[in-house]
Amino acid sequence: MAQPVAQPVAQASPSACPTPALSRLIRHRITxxxxxxxxxxxxxxxxxxxxxxxxxxxxxxAPVGSEIxxxxxxxIRITVPAGSSWRDIAQQYNVRADVLFEANGxxxxxxxxxxxxxxxxxxxxxxxxxxxxPIDRYPLPDEVSIVQAFGWQVNPRTNAVxxxxxxxxxxxxxxxxxxxxxxxxxxxxxxxxxxxxVVINHAEGLQTRYGLLDSIAVKSGQQVASGxxxxxxxxxxxxxxxxxxxxxxxxxxxxxxxxQDPGNYIPALRIGRSP
Numbered sequence: 001m002a003q004p005v006a007q008p009v010a011q012a013s014p015s016a017c018p019t020p021a022l023s024r025l026i027r028h029r030i031t032x033x034x035x036x037x038x039x040x041x042x043x044x045x046x047x048x049x050x051x052x053x054x055x056x057x058x059x060x061x062a063p064v065g066s067e068i069x070x071x072x073x074x075x076i077r078i079t080v081p082a083g084s085s086w087r088d089i090a091q092q093y094n095v096r097a098d099v100l101f102e103a104n105g106x107x108x109x110x111x112x113x114x115x116x117x118x119x120x121x122x123x124x125x126x127x128x129x130x131x132x133x134p135i136d137r138y139p140l141p142d143e144v145s146i147v148q149a150f151g152w153q154v155n156p157r158t159n160a161v162x163x164x165x166x167x168x169x170x171x172x173x174x175x176x177x178x179x180x181x182x183x184x185x186x187x188x189x190x191x192x193x194x195x196x197x198v199v200i201n202h203a204e205g206l207q208t209r210y211g212l213l214d215s216i217a218v219k220s221g222q223q224v225a226s227g228x229x230x231x232x233x234x235x236x237x238x239x240x241x242x243x244x245x246x247x248x249x250x251x252x253x254x255x256x257x258x259x260q261d262p263g264n265y266i267p268a269l270r271i272g273r274s275p
Contacts, residue, residue, distance in 0.1 A: 020105030021114035022077065026070040030062045049074045052120025074163060075116040093118050094261050117151045117163060119258050134181040134202040135265040136226055139210060139247050141178065143268050145170045147244055150261045165259040166209065166248030167269050174234035177210050177245060178227050180266065185222045194246065198230045207257055211246035
């Protein structure tokens, strides 16, 4: 296989702030062997990130010899609406304003910015209307501390920046795990990376996932009501000595089940929120 040609788009200049993400783009010249999946693996990026940056890849490949842009990490490039502040953009995409500011080199008023940790989608994300969403309650009997939030963050063990597709909720004793809304159990069993897992498909193209359970009380195909007991989590769970529930919300799209911030549906699960 021929080695791909990859060249920096722009060189970083010394600064007290990080070099803007859009100044760290790499140009990759497409070879015959390149596919969307191979490129995402080569650069350790989500396929959706590459599609968002490069419309030519949205059908799975680009013409041989053409160039695509590779960002330094996952996210999306957006044009800033006139009059918008960093806080406005951060609120719209549910990211921290300071993280957004630093990811773009601490610039005062750029016209185009890179928003880290946001999944590109062919359909613009819409803030859910809580009057209509089928998700209507907390996944545990009582609110607990959030030990790991949704989104991009530094792994304290490896210092690597990683994407966390849900929230981890601390559990101190044997606790029932509850369905956050009515739906159909799509999966109930062991799944690599999730341990004992229950997946529920809801109306409005939404799905919730409940991982690291100690026991499972439902089966695939079962209809469940909001608040139904799905299983338990506690000292015997796959989370080990410090048990926690791993909870996700996903939405159905042309790209499959895309992870969403649970805090958009359950306010108590917003980043940084503790009971």
